[in-house]
Amino acid sequence: MPTLFDPVQLGAIAAPNRIFMAPLTRGRGTHEHVPTPLMADHYAQRASAGLIISEATGISREGLGWPYAPGLWGDEQVEAWKPVTDAIHAAGGRIVAQLWHMGRIVHSSVTGQQPVSSSATTAPGQAHTYGGKQDYEEARPLALAEIPRLIDDYRRAAANAIKAGFDGVQLHAANGYLIDQFLRDNSNFREDAYGGSIDNRIRLLDEVTRAVADVIGADRTGVRLSPNGDVQGANDSNPQALFTAAAARLSEIGIAFLEMREPQGDSSFRPNEVPPIAPAIRQVFNGPLILNSDFTPESAERTVASGLADAIAFGRPYIANPDLVDRISGGLPLASPDVATLYTQGPEGYTDYPFARETATA
Known part of the structure; x- marks a missing residue:
């Protein structure tokens, strides 16, 4: 019977334990979406995780609408990520880059472009921008002729991740972002090969995953799904059929791992509106x-x-x-985060949280 402290093999990545660090957007990059030395300190502090999944990292200017979040589409970003991955590896850790296109969740004040999505829709709520909260804007549907370019953006970002020293990548296909907008039937109203049936709606996920696997190897490629109810306005009328089909396709490709954000019980963070789908996906x-989501150490141990x-x-x-x-x-005991410093630019609430044993001996 496995425990949280047993090793596990994820394709080409050997994880020494089963306590992983989920992706966490913290906004410590530059205005131009370049990683900073502060990020190397932050991640190296957490290198004892079996695997670190990086904060969501943009594949293109078009797809990155979060202020001060990092990207992986240019040479400057690649070079700035190298000290981060070097610091993690020097501390004995492993890290994969989560590749992100936000789709309709971006705002033109951040990207300089109208958001794109599967269809002409508008997300509910407001976007986090350099100027504060602003209403989301209507996205334009990606033209069929643009899909190859989009896939190339993912392919380039994956290759850049390996150049930057990451051990692999994770495709962000969850949480109401672009690929998830293609997956779900309340945000995808296309009438071409990428819309309509479940098989068509998982086509983009399939093609992006295969393209990335072709570049860096399926054994270094992971995927994140969120087989839950409404998330950032994206929902589906038959999530079990959709997400089991998506997971089966990913299994055929032979990816290194599948990570799923599915809230446990009565989560106060993002409640789960449908029965758990993880057993069917298993x-x-x-x-x-x-x-991932709302696990305690005790429930995590029981689940593994x-x-x-x-x-x-x-x-x-x-x-x-x-x-x-x-x-x-x-x-x-576990410490609680300072909510006020989640997305600020400095070390406060980022690299200054103490280690328990250091506190005990101080």
């Missing part, structure tokens, strides 16, 4: 399965021991607990 996906998941990705607990693996193994 039946059709043959690779390592990682679950039951065989439902091969590892658990913790997000918010990693904000204030750089030594999360040590805290869980020692039964130590």
Whole structure:
């Protein structure tokens, strides 16, 4: 019976434990979306994680609408990521880059372009921009002729990730962003090969995943899905059929791992509106399965021991607990994050959270 502290193989990546760091957008890059030295300190502090999944990282100017989030489409970004990955590896860690296109969730004040999506839709709520919160704008549908260019953007970002020293990549196909907007039937109203049936709606996910796997190897390619109800306005009328079909296709490709954000129980962060789909996905996906959202150390241990998941990705607990693996193994209390500093630019609330054992001996 596996435990959180047993190693697990993710394709070409050997993880020494099953406590992973989930992707966490923290906005510590530059205005031009270039990583900073502060990010190297932050990630190196958390290198004891079995695997770090980086903060969401833009594949293109078009797709990156979050202020001060990093990208991977240019040479300057690649060079600036190298000290970050070097610091993680020097500390004994492993990291994959989460590749991100936000689709209709971007705002033109950040990108300088009208947002794009599967269809001409507008996300509910407001965008986080350099000028504060602003209403989302209507996206234009990607033309059929633009799809190859989009896939090339993913392909280039994946190659850049390997150049930058990442151990692999994770495709962000969750949380109501671009690929998820293609997957779900309340945001995808296309009448071409990328819309309508479930098989058509998973086509973009399939093609992007295969393109990335062709460049860096399927054994270094992961995917994130969120088989839940409404998220940022994206929803589906039959999520179990949709996401099991998507997971089965990813299994055929032979990706290194599938990570899923599926809230547990009565999550106050992003409640789950549908019954858990992870058990059904476990039946059709043959690779390592990682679950994320609202796990406690106790529920994580039970889930891995039951065989439902091969590892658990913790997000918010990693904000204030750089030594999360040590805290869980020692039964130590977990610190709470300072919400006011989640997206600020400095070290406060980013690299200044103490390690439990250092505090105890101070």
